Amino acid sequence: EAQVTQNPRYLITVTGKKLTVTCSQNMNHEYMSWYRQDPGLGLRQIYYSMNVEVTDKGDVPEGYKVSRKEKRNFPLILESPSPNQTSLYFCASSLFGTGGSGEKLFFGSGTQLSVL
C-alpha cells in the first residue's frame, strides 16, 4: 500500500532530551516536507527537501534539523526540545517538488509531541 509512515504516533519527552521523528514513504517521491500544526494556526512548514541531499528551510525551522540521505526517509530531529515545540507534526511527500499534478501532497498520520 502506498503510504507515508511516521513514527512514533505519540511522544512525551522532557526539555533538552534529543529526539527524532521518523518519516518514510514507499512511493519513490522526490519531494518531502515537515509541518507543525498548532490550534488556530493551520499547518506551518518546518523544512522541505526537493530530492536526496537537498533540504531547505520552511517558515518555522528554528530548533529543528532534517536530513535526506535516502530518497524514502526524511527524519525530523529536535536536538534540544523545548515546551514551545509541543505540537502535532506531519510529514508529507509528493512525486515532484515542482511540475504540475506531480506536486499533489500525501500526508502521514501525524505525531503528537509533548515536551514537558
Place this chain on the structure above:
Amino acid sequence: GIQVEQSPPDLILQEGANSTLRCNFSDSVNNLQWFHQNPWGQLINLFYIPSGTKQNGRLSATTVATERYSLLYISSSQTTDSGVYFCALKANNAGKSTFGDGTTLTVKP
C-alpha cells in the same frame, strides 16, 4: 511570502445542505490544493487545482488564478464531511508551501 485567507472560519450545516468554502491568496501560484482533515486528524488530499474546475462526487473545486481565489463546493453534505478544510499553495517553482488557517465544518444529522 504568500498570504492565504480562508472563509468562513467556521460553518455549521444540517445534513443534506450545500456549502461553499473560499480561499483567497495574495500572489500568483502554480500549485493549489484542497485538503480535508477528519476528526481523527488525518489529512486527505481532495484536489490539486491550480486553475479551472474539477469534480469528485459531491465535491467540486474551482480556481480562478487571475483573480486569486479558489472555491470548494460541497453538495448534499453528510456527517462524514465534518472536519477542517485547508487550502495550500506554492509559489511558482518553489518548494515552500503555505496553508490557510482552515474552515471548520460541522454537519449535523
